[in-house]
Amino acid sequence: MSDRSSQFFPPQLNPLFTRLCQSISYPAACLAYQLELAIAPEDVAKLKEIESERIVYLPNHPTLDDGVVMFLLSARIGQLFNYIIAQEAFQGWIGKFLQTIGAYSIRRGVGDRSSIVQTLKLLQQPATHLVIFPEGGCSYQNDTVMPFRAGAIELSFKALAQIAKQETVPDFYLVPVSLKYRYTSPMDSAIAKTLSHLEATLKITPLTNDFYQRLRIVAERILIDLEHHYFSGKLDTTLNWNQRIERLKELLIDRCETKLGLTPADRLPLRERVYKIQSLLDSPLQALDITKATREDLYQTTVRLLNFDAIYDGYVAEYPTAERFLDTLARLEREVYQINYPPVKGHRKACINIGSPVNLKDYFTQYRENREAVVQKLNQQLQETVQKNLTQSAFD
Incomplete structure (x- = not known):
């Protein structure tokens, strides 16, 4: 190390x-x-x-x-x-x-x-x-x-x-x-601007002015892209969003542990498993027996897992405040732009x-x-x- x-x-x-x-x-x-x-x-x-x-x-x-x-x-x-x-x-x-x-x-x-x-x-x-x-x-x-x-x-x-x-x-x-x-202060303009930037980056043409519907479309595009990136074969379209999110997180954490030869610690919270992986990724490459590219890929996967650890479908819908909208949008910005600290919105x-x-x-x-x-x-x-x-x- x-x-x-x-x-x-x-x-x-x-x-x-x-x-x-x-x-x-x-x-x-x-x-x-x-x-x-x-x-x-x-x-x-x-x-x-x-x-x-x-x-x-x-x-x-x-x-x-x-x-x-x-x-x-x-x-x-x-x-x-x-x-x-x-x-x-x-x-x-x-x-x-x-x-x-x-x-x-x-x-x-x-x-x-x-x-x-x-x-x-x-x-x-x-x-x-x-x-x-x-x-x-x-x-x-x-x-x-x-x-x-x-x-x-x-x-x-x-x-x-x-x-x-x-x-x-x-x-x-x-x-x-x-x-x-x-x-x-009112945050509608900040929400609209953030949505527009994400839509432009993802090449999504907004078909409505409704913030929540636009947010769901952006989030679904990101979820689909991640599923296609990590899953091979036909996706199960019968699952709801929360099931898809949990399935994706389970796949990602298992993938990291398998690459590093770790026994899956299913009894531990996902966050604890991620921190253990990140601590191992700080070890010299020769000790890990992986390439530099693999280490960078695994580390990015752990960042992704932490970003989406607490997320669930319905967080915004159950109480659609500006804070919840922008919580979720910042999470999506971290994923799309590969940044740790999205700009403060207000x-x-x-x-x-x-x-x-x-x-x-x-x-x-x-x-x-x-x-x-x-x-x-x-x-x-x-x-x-x-x-x-x-x-x-x-x-x-």
């Missing part, structure tokens, strides 16, 4: 520099990301009340801008955060900047011992405030919460157990954070809803008696809280 791909990037928090960045974060986010933060005063008070304690923030992960939003939250409540961020983000000066404001890396798809050790060390320090995205990756959907991974809770309990050996069991909070984006409010903090101290005795059951229970509870608050805010 290459030096870069296996490297751990530790936090190098510079409080003075971070405070300076926080002081200019609002105008900078507005200018660079077309973002502003929206959080209710009662939610700010909720966080202020426990700010002297250990806190792990657990936000959903709908976009690639979520780290910026959590930094804005740190500025709003006047706290210094640490952040766990995917290792591939630590490139060049951006990586150095991330380390300086308290971020550190994690290699997804492998047991990253260095990152785990760093996390346990941080969580044992007084008044640590750590951000972990428990979905393990970006859903690319404004109203969808993917299954939480239990690692954040497991590590928090392990740190608490270590602390309890030296002192009485302290307060230690897990905070569910529901993060949702809202456009601040100014947005990043709306944060803080759920009731969960004090692990209240569950510590139960945890000692049945660790797995308590971790699983709290993991499900926190995921449901984030989804409930997200769903409620969709209809506010």
Whole structure:
């Protein structure tokens, strides 16, 4: 494996520099990301009340801008955060900047011992405030919460157990954070423009002005193209869209695992299987016994799988907001144009809803008696809280 791909990037928090960045974060986010933060005063008070304690923030992960939003939250409540961020983000000066404001890396798809050790060390320090995205990756959907991974809770309990050996069991909070984006102006022109560009690229002549019908035509063309690319023989036309999407994802993940000689890990979520594949693709070619072209093809397939992981037919139809339209269009842009970060379509409010903090101290005795059951229970509870608050805010 290459030096870069296996490297751990530790936090190098510079409080003075971070405070300076926080002081200019609002105008900078507005200018660079077309973002502003929206959080209710009662939610700010909720966080202020426990700010002297250990806190792990657990936000959903709908976009690639979520780290910026959590930094804005740190500025709003006047706290210094640490952040766990995917290792591939630590490139060049951006990586150095991330380390300086308290971020550190994690290699997804492998047991990253260095990152785990760093996390346990941080969580044992007084008044640590750590951000972990428990979905393990970006859903690319404004109203969808993917299954939480239990690692954040497991590590928090392990740190608490270590602390309890030296002192009485302290307060230690897990905070569910529901993060949702809202456009601040009408987005019809942006939807029309994005649809027109996709239609022109795919050589589709629009036969209607109805946005939803045009979206479905574009999406179906992309789905058909992918099916023809990956499937041999006659396609099953009796399947509905969701069945076709699932069949395609299963084929793609099986194809990658077979090429790399992996035993299919059917019990694991697709995202976990993809991260394992991507970690292997960082290995030297001679260790993989594949060509460079094959590695590039497999990596692009994994990117495609992550892009379409949370998608389902009906996401836009069940609640046709501008946000859901543009979620889906951005996903299609990533596929058609082979880009990671489609241009932002308009100014947005990043709306944060803080759920009731969960004090692990209240569950510590139960945890000692049945660790797995308590971790699983709290993991499900926190995921449901984030989804409930997200769903409620969709209809506010």
